[in-house]
Structure formats: structure tokens, C-alpha cells
Amino acid sequence: MDISQLVKLSPYCFKLEKHGQMRVPGFLYGDEALLREMDEKVIEQLINVASLPGIIQGVFAMPDAHWGYGFPIGGVAGFDPDEGVISAGGVGFDISCGVRTLTTGISKEEFSAYKEQIAHELYRTIPAGVGSRGQITLSSKQMDKMLVGGAAWAIHNGYGELADIERIEHRGTALHADPGAVSDRAKERQKREMGTLGSGNHYLEIQEIKEIYDEKAARAFGLKKGEIVVSIHCGSRGLGHQTASEYSKKMIGLLSVQDRELASAPIRSEIGQAYLGAMRSAINCALANRQILTHLTRESFRSILPRAHLSLLYDVSHNTCLEEKHIIDGKKRTLFVHRKGATRALPPHHTELCSAFQETGQPVLIGGTMGTESYILAGTADNSALASTCHGAGRQMSRTQATKHWRGQDVVSELERRGITICCRSKRGVAEEAPGAYKDVRDVVAITESAHLSTKVAQLTPLVCVKG
16 A cells, blocks of 8 residues: 555554545554555545545544455444435445354363364354354244344343343344345345354354453453453354345445445435345344354353353454444534444443443454464543454455465464364365465554554464364
């Protein structure tokens, strides 16, 4: 990226001044070295987003940003409810893709004796891969109840614990979902996909808490150095992808935009409201899916290591559009905030946080790669990007490029030499997700903290990774 076109506001925040059709400026978080390595198309896409009607304050690119469909991945933008727009491309095709992390109370040493058994049991129990199907088949009536109820529906049907609810974004249910706005085709695709992991960068990973950076927050989060946690990364599967595809097509031509992939609809329009209802249904689908996967994970551990108690730390999505209140120019305003490949990071004392996180801020779950660190962060009070932060390492190489550089089996063998067990159904998928295809998550997180987007609490390192 040519950073000469940017104004340096701080060592970790750069401004793209408003010009041409831009209604607001752009803000990019990163140091000079990271931004020079960032895809030039990120600037192009920021300009396009900043030109949309009703956009407020600015458009933001997180340190892990890279080119995406319409919006850059790692992009954040808020819109006025009356004058603004909603874009399916600004949410993404895997609606409500997100991460949930479970604590176990088990040390790495104790876990090591059961590592291979548990890895095999998880691989056997949890369906993963393209088009994977689970043991649950939903009727039409059950499907609609799931799309309205989310994780709360799953818990009510025996997949989880009541205590989980307050540790899930939206308390497990996105309100104002409209299953009627979801097509029969999307529902049919999801009929057998509940409780499945999917493919791509999705995973279930057992990790060791390697470092603690903030003792107070770590205690509130239930994190202890040397213990293991389990992280689950997946989304709304076929239903979310189908919904995004259909509404992206419906939005084409409704507004004059600079990129066809940025097709949008006025929020208050019939299509805008229908998409919101369908998107919220897909959020509930993702929340229910991760809840069922949590149940299957608990069952797997219970069958081999019954002393482990898998408690939910938090569940947060990073592909959404949420109606939120933010202080803009000294006044509280309602905005529809698109976060595509970006994580909400609520500050301490926010009304949506449960009592356990009032003093620390929201837990933020940042995935690395199957061969590198992941992180747990916390929301900060001085976040300048609509309470948003990064969501992972961020790709620096396309999947096609990755398969030209690595063979899946070679990646598996190398990671096994490092003590990381990889359970996968597709060696090509492993090659696509090779650690070298991503930015250095340590750099991304260091910049994220320095830019006050969120603050480090703990570092995790992988022990077992289950992938499609």
C-alpha cells in the first residue's frame, strides 16, 4: 500500500482524508510497516464504503484488514437509521461467523495424558468439512424456532447450560429475527447442518494458556497460566451463505454505488428490513450452531476426562450489522454498525455486559492460525472505532496462492513435529490455511493494543486442531 496518501495521526492510526465522493474520512490502524504490506485494494474499498449514503463519522480498517467482497475484511462502518444503508457485502457471506472459548480447569500436564484420545473423540463426534451434516434434522417448525431463539433455543432443547446465556453476545438471541425473510432454499441447506464445523478457516482448537498479561482481567475471565481452553470458530453455515448470496443479488441496482459488490439497500426500505430480519435469523443460526458444538465438545471431554468442567468464557461474532448507540460529536446516536471481519469490543461498565465483565470490559477472542498463537483481549474505554477491534491474524495470501506454496500433508507433519495434533478431512484445506498464509498475529495484536482498540489479557498456543 502507498501510505504517502495517508495522514499519520499517531504511530498506529492513519487517516485517509475525505475526497471525491467520500462523505467521511477513512481510518486505518497499523504501523507503517504493516500498512505498506497491506493490500492496496483496502484503500479502494474504504473509499467506496465512505461514499455510501448516511455513513457517520468514518470508515475504519482494523490491523488485520485485507481485500474482501465489497467491504474490506476488517472493515467497520456505522450508518444513520433513516438516511443510511445496509449492505449484504458489508456483513459478509458467513453471517455471524465468530469465536467462543471454553475454560476447562485442567492443566496442560493433566491433559497431555489424554490428548490423542480426546483429539480422536472430537474428530469422530464433530462433523467438519464442506457440506458436512450432523445428527440433528430440523423440521420446518423447529427451523423457524431455532432462527428466532438462537443459542437460547439450543439450550432449551438440551444443548448446553443456562449459565451459558449471559456469556453470549445478545444473551444468546438476536432480537427481531424474521424467519419468513429466509428463503426455503437457505432453510433446506441448514436442515442437517446444525452442530457442524464447516470448512475454510473454521476450527475447533484445544489451546494452552501460555502467557497472562493482565492478572485482574484473567481472574475475571477464569484464565490461569498452564491450563487449557477450547476455542470454536464457525458461523451460520449454508443458511448464512445462501442468505447473503440472495440478498446481495436483490440489492444490485437499488442504489448507485461504485462497486457492484457493494450493492446496498436503504435501511428503512422493504428489502433493507427484509435483509435485517434474515440476517438476524442467520445470527441466531450461528449462535445455536456454536452452542450445539459446545454441547458435543463437553460430551467428548466428559467421556474421557470427566474431571474437566467446560465453562463458557464468551461467544462473540465478527460478521454482523448491529443496531447500537454511540457518542458521535458529543451526542448519543443510534447507528447500524457493519463489522465485517471485525469484533465488537464493549468497554468496561457497558450495560450489555454481565456483572463478571463490568470492571474488565468485554472478552475479545482473536484467532491466530493452527500453528501460531491466539489471544484473548478485553474491550477498552478509549476505543475510537465504534467499539471495534481486529478478529484474527488476517490473510496475506489467497487460498489459491497458499496451495501453490504448501502441501497439506507437509503442513500437518511439520505441526505434529511441534507437538500440535491436526485432525482434518481435507489436506487441501490445510494447505489453504497454512500458518504462512496469514499475517503475524503477534504484530496485529500488538498494534491493536497500542491503538487502544482492545488490550491483551492472555496468549494461547495450539495443542489440538480439528478442521474440515
